[in-house]
Amino acid sequence: MFSIIKRVLIGQPLKSTQLGEQKLNKTKALAILSSDALSSVAYGPEQILLVLMTIGAAAYWLSIPIAAGILVLLLALVLSYRQVIFAYPHGGGAYVVSKENLGVSSGLLAGGALLVDYILTVAVSISAGTDAITSAFPSLHFYNVPIAIFLVIVITILNLRGITESASILAYPVYLFVLVIFIMIVAGLYQILTGKVSPDLHASIGTPVAGLSLFLLLRAFASGSSALTGVEAISNAIPNFKEPAPVNASKTLAAMGVLLALLFTGIVWLAYYYGISPKVEETVVSQIASVTFGRGTMYYIIQGITAMILVLAANTGYSAFPLLAVNLAKDKYIARMFTVRGDRLGYSNGILFLAVASILLIIVFKGQTEHLIPLYAVGVFIPFTLAQAGMLVKWIREKPAGWKVKLSINAIGALISFTVMMIFFITKFPQVWPALIFLPAIVLVFKKINKHYEAVGDQLRINPNEPDLPIEGNIMLVPVAGITHVVENTLNYAKSLSPEQIIAVYVAFDKEAEKQFEEKWNQWQPNVRLVTLYSQYRSIIQPLTKFIDTVENKAKESNYRVTVLIPQFITKKRWHNALHNQSSLLIRANLLYRKDLIVTTVPYHFKK
Structure with a gap:
């Protein structure tokens, strides 16, 4: 049943030779990898206004110069990451740049911050998309969290189907979003130019603002900079592009920068001119659309597509997180399972991990976007800073042409x-201080994992100078609970291996039962030695392990190995397992981590 559902949702497995077909052209890559950055125009301007509204509507004109500063930052980042793309064409972005030029710790800090950021990308995007839905349909506001979780599951399934298939589906909403927002901006500007919007709705640029401080301006600038999250995703995902990958990636990055600048500027300007104030129950984009078109068809089209793009913006995280996880896993800083491709040639373990982590965040923060954005943005600007600093070191060290x-x-x-x-750390410290704890903790975990993998490698590696100690013989111990076909099957298997000795071990809870079992055994298997152990506290594990210790100590003297063969019956239907004690599983769990002891399960399958 599970495999049927999996095939319906995910599709048929793809051959490894079809990997080249899973590369993206510029059109699809722009939609998939820029959806996070482009969608942030739906909440970035709102974050500026949320700060400015604390000193009154007269301060809203300050959103214009703040937006100009954010555009300067966007230009700097696009130019900088274009250089990262050509310098590191195999992807990895800030993690690889920082690790190679600033050291392992800096690379791990960048990588850890980005992993967290991509999880937050999904949580923030889905939460923001849910907000857009409930803005249009306020009666659904109570169901924000369940709606958000459902949307995460849908996006996860789409990504498990493969990158090109998800790109083909998700590209249309992204370009529709760009189109309808441009239509809204042009319509709004037309109304302003034709005098249909009263200039009394907003304060003039340059109006004195009481209570204004540098701290507040910096805080508004930092909040608005959340619109730049996702700019680095293209440099992380270069391997997903068709050849020539670096050229296609750089062009996609430039196109994203231009679109983001135009959309962000337009929404900030309309919000200022319309005198829009943020509301808990309605987003700024919803208010702009309502003023521009009224609550008609066009309004609901904009809200629907905005909700869709905010949800699909999570796809940037789904595209970049698995690839970054692969780089970290190859360097032995996270589990190797992240390097395994799934049925559809995507890194499905990374996709599933991302989904689970983002759902947990949505539940913990109750789907409230404003509580997630500060952590989200700070997780972006740490890698931004480290990547640029790493490139500085690279140019100074290598001094290439035009350096x-x-x-x-x-x-x-x-x-x-x-x-x-x-600015983020200073102005939003109450919201972002957890980053000062969990980011160093993540780096520490990375190093612990790496230390483990190095230790495993040392122990697996064969050294020709090490003496080879052959095993001289084998002693088989078979725990038995009765005289049954299950035990018979295990004994027959043990005999086929021709060990030096087979010992059946029976743990009795009653002296009379112990005596009776010994008599029956001697009649049934007279050639197999039986050892009975009396357990006055009705424990199987304790007397069994003590006996195994005794046998092991004697076996080591002759360089013999001890093997425990555990009889286990397998029921025809899985739910039948709940009706049995499963003592064999308990014994196996207790013996599995004992050094120099071989533990093997011998199954006996029931037919009915």
Whole structure:
């Protein structure tokens, strides 16, 4: 049943030779890898206004110069990451750049921050998309969390079907979003130019604002910078592009930068001119659409597509997280399972891990976007800063042709990214302080994992200088619970291996039962030695392990190995297992981690 459901949802497995067909062209890559950045225009401008509204509507004009500063930052990041793409065409982005140029710890910090950021990408995007849905249908507001979880599951299934298939499906909503937002911006500007919007709705640019402080301006700038999340995703996902991958990736990055700049500027300007104030129950984009078109068909089209793109923006995380996880896993900093491709040639373990982690975040934060965005943004600007700093070191060390220009670009990018990162920590410390704990903790976990893998490698590696100690013989211990076909099957298997000795071990809870069992055994298997152990506290494990210790100690003297063959019956239907004690599983669980002891299960399958 499970495999049938899996095939319906995920599709038929793809051959390894079809991997080349899973590469993206520029059109699909722009939709998949830029959806996070492009969708952030739906909540980035709103984050600016949420800060400015604390000192009154007269301060809303400040969103214009703040937006201009964010566009300067966007330009610096696009130019900087374009250089990262050509310098590191195999992907990895900030993690690889930082590790190679700033050291392992810096690389792990960047990689850890990005992994967390991609999880937050999914949680924030889905939560924001849910907000857009409930803005149009307020009666659904109570069901924000269940709706968000359902949407995560849908996106996960789409990504498990493979990158090209998901790209083919998800590209249309992304381009529709760009189209309808442009239509809304043009319609809004037309109404403004034709005098249909009253200039009294907003304060004039330059109006004095009471209570204004540098701290508040920096806080608004940092909040609005959340619109730049996802800019780095293209540099992480270069392997997903068709050849020439670096060229296609750089063009896609430039196109994303231009679209993001136009959409962000348009929404900020309309929000200012319309005098829009953020509301708990309605997003800024919803209010702009309502003022521009009224609550008619066009409004619901915009809201529907905005909700869709906000949900699909999570796909940036689904595209970039597995590839970053692969790089970390190849370097032995996270589990090797992240390097395994699934049935549809995607890194399905990374996709599933991302889904589970994002669902947990949505539940913990109750789907409230504003509580997630500060952590989300700080997780972006740490890798931004480290990547630019790493590129500075690279240019200074290698000095390639034109290195001074490249150095200047990355220096500006590093300075701005570092400034924004510090602004986040200073102005939003109550919300972002957890990053100071969990990011070092993640780096520590990475190093512990790496230490384990190195230790495993050392122990697996064959050294020709090490003496070979052959096993001289084998002693088979067979725990038995009665005289049955299950035990008979195990004994026959033990005899076929021709060990030096087979010992059946029976744990009795009653002296009389012990005596009776010995008599029956001697009649049934007179050639197999039986050892009975009396357990006055009705424990099977304790007397059995003590006996195994005794046998092992004697076996070591002759360089013999002890093997425990555990008889186990397998029921025809899985639910039947719940009707049995499963003592064999309990014995196996207790013996499995004992050094120098071989534990083997011998199954006996029931026919009915």
